[in-house]
Amino acid sequence: MKKIFSILIITLCLIGCIGHGKVNVNYDIIYPDTIITHDSIFDYHWCIGGAHNNEYNDPHLLQITSNRGTNYMEIGRSILISTTCPIRVNSYKIINK
Numbered sequence: 001m002k003k004i005f006s007i008l009i010i011t012l013c014l015i016g017c018i019g020h021g022k023v024n025v026n027y028d029i030i031y032p033d034t035i036i037t038h039d040s041i042f043d044y045h046w047c048i049g050g051a052h053n054n055e056y057n058d059p060h061l062l063q064i065t066s067n068r069g070t071n072y073m074e075i076g077r078s079i080l081i082s083t084t085c086p087i088r089v090n091s092y093k094i095i096n097k
């Protein structure tokens with residue numbers, strides 16, 4: 001009975017996050033002595049429902065966040081890059097959702 005219950009919970013968790021997409025991002029990493037511009041394509045994952053998706057948290061919105069001195073560029077449920085240097089997003093375009 002425990003195995004059936006565990007399989008059911010795992011299946012429900014996997015069904016909730018099945019969206020995949022690609023995004024093209026043009027961004028700068030600002031080092032103390034120079035700025036390096038990158039133009040990259042990233043794969044990302046996003047959730048189809050649940051508490052994380054609402055009108056204030058678009059799963060296809062690129063965000064720059066920071067935690068304890070590390071800066072992150074993330075979209076949906078995926079962290080695209082992390083660095084201790086500041087990140088500046090010049091542009092981004094969702095290729096497919």
